[in-house]
Amino acid sequence: MSDNTVLIRNLSDHESSEVRLLGWIEKRRSSGKIGFLEVRDGSGTVQAVISRAKVDEATWQAVQDVTQESTVAVVGTVAADARAPSGFELHATSVTILSLTEDYPITPKDHGTAFLMEHRHLWLRSSRQRAILRVRSEVSHAIRDFYSERDFVLIDSPILTPAACEGTSTLFATDYFGEPAFLSQSGQLYLEPAAAAFGKVYCFGPTFRAEKSKTRRHLTEFWMVEPEVAFLEFPGLCDLAEEFITYLVARVLDRCAEPLKRLERDQSKLESVQGPFPRMRYREAITTLADHGKILEFGDDFGAEEETILANLHDRPLMITHYPAKAKAFYMQPDAEDEDLALALDVIAPEGYGEIVGGSQRVHDHELLLRRIKQHDLPEKAFQWYLDVRKYGSFPHSGFGMGLERFVAWMTGIPHLRESIPYPRMLHKIYP
RNA sequence: UCCUCGGUAGCUCAAUGGUAGAGCGUUCGGCUGUUAACCGAAAUGUUGGGGGUUCAAGUCCCUCUCGAGGAGCCA
The missing domain is CATH 3.30.930.10 (Bira Bifunctional Protein; Domain 2)
Incomplete structure (x- = not known):
């Protein structure tokens, strides 16, 4: 385990330094040359930003392949950003899929009570x-x-x-x-x-x-x-x-x-x-x-x-x-x-x-x-x-x-x- | 236990007794700042089970079952 693993809750203490996050993907958004991953680790949620030009092919492929609720390790630099709800985001240099999730039942839209209770x-x-x-x-x-x-x-x-x-x-x-x-x-x-x-x-x-x-x-x-x-x-x-x-x-x-x-x-x-x-x-x-x-x-x-x-x-x-x-x-x-x-x-x-x-x-x-x-x-x-x-x-x-x-x-x-x-x-x- | 309303695609829901639909999700393609991203295309159904009425039932009737809301009782 790398010793620069931090909790999302504490990211503000690590501005401009490189850290590693371990967590789950809440949401993925991607365009041709930039990708966004919302990562949750239990202490909080943060958005990792991945620029295709700045990462290796394996990381870019991981950003394409990763699914909702997959487990990931993300390494990157903590950056303040006014657009981020928490005030911070992670400029990722490496994304590794630890466990790929398929067909996570609870999708981002509406669900009924009975369905949620079953899950x-x-x-x-x-x-x-x-x-x-x-x-x-x-x-x-x-x-x-x-x-x-x-x-x-x-x-x-x-x-x-x-x-x-x-x-x-x-x-x-x-x-x-x-x-x-x-x-x-x-x-x-x-x-x-x-x-x-x-x-x-x-x-x-x-x-x-x-x-x-x-x-x-x-x-x-x-x-x-x-x-x-x-x-x-x-x-x-x-x-x-x-x-x-x-x-x-x-x-x-x-x-x-x-x-x-x-x-x-x-x-x-x-x-x-x-x-x-x-x-x-x-x-x-x-x-x-x-x-x-x-x-x-x-x-x-x-x-x-x-x-x-x-x-x-x-x-x-x-x-x-x-x-x-x-x-x-x-x-x-x-x-x-x-x-x-x-x-x-x-x-x-x-x-x-x-x-x-x-x-x-x-x-x-x-x-x-x-x-x-x-x-x-x-x-x-x-x-x-x-x-x-x-x-x-x-x-x-x-x-x-x-x-x-x-x-x-x-x-x-x-x-x-x-x-x-x-x-x-x-x-x-x-x-x- | 009683009353009311429901069960249709993975999810949320449409569909005068007359060809089974949409959005989201998924898959594929596109996009350099997204925040439930966006644009284009595709795949997806034993309409909860059983019985009945009818030329014809997702739709009407009976029954079973599961769920939601409410009541009584309580914290």
Whole structure:
């Protein structure tokens, strides 16, 4: 390997010197005596210019023969040029085809969603997909940084779990040495015991839901980050969610300028995501919806349409709290002032991206939790270990979950979740 | 799971019940500054599968299948 191989991203540091690039051909244009190759190496894209008069016959022939997505080595001099989108191009002296590609399926023009999804492994190479996945990567790092900076301990919750927590219809079942087992749909229950060990904990990993959902807001496999904090009560939970979201948005704005530009994301929409977020109780939301012609009864949950009406009233995430207890999960702490309400929080992203955070203060009273488990017809025995958290040194605690893909879709402004994860898993879709 | 709309060349799409088309891509030729390059030429079809109506079906009917959009549910 030649030691003057550089990354395209760093070309500006090598103006006027000879360098070598290793990468793939995105596009080729050629006339009788001059050729242009757009080369991508993962760090960026640059145009190599080849003058027939200045190169040997083998290089000129390579420029004629090379095809889209062939692998090449290009040697040349870095030159500033006002015509180049990046400000630089490469005056090539040698082009070598390392691997010739034939009939690359994704051509420069239009393609339908179904076709692109069938070729997801190749679609990843496109500039748009690269931009989205760079944002995802940055958000992932920011999530870990946020909790790490605040002394949270990372607890990796298990993927394989025994008996169901909230009904088996939304769980993927598998066989575990003759015993039924299920892919985890949340790490929360495993996080609560860890909160007694470390105080502040979080998990961040894939979760699985066998919901037969066929919408732009659903995947069957998605990543969720869930903090869980001992002695944190409901108002503090809302503050944590707000601080977390503003941190992530600021980080994306700070470090993802290039991908956001490529995606033509309206960054002013993200810049307005500053605390404090509007907070609205469920009853207030019902009233507001009635003003907009949507009549809901106490206890009804919001549909996509209701969510959008409420979210569009604000230019930043909307926090809806104090939901009817019966519409929410068994482990949510009732409001001391109104037992029919749960200390539950949903955060609705603006611009129609829907619910990105769901959380609550947890029931910490042993008797109450036991009663709830029975009311929901859940197998008490399977929850013995979970009840132990209340049996041995109980403590008030709260936590929430945030879906990574929905957050990334919001940041990047893409219409469908399927592009926010490298290999989306959706209803009846598991290839490639 | 339900509702709606689709499946025609490698891709994106046209085609009154009456000879199967275009653009892009590909191949060949031309061009010294292209940026979805441009100009000229050529090749490319079991119209998703099965059944039916008709003198005649890509087109109408039934069925299966695959896909897209939406709903419910959720992050």
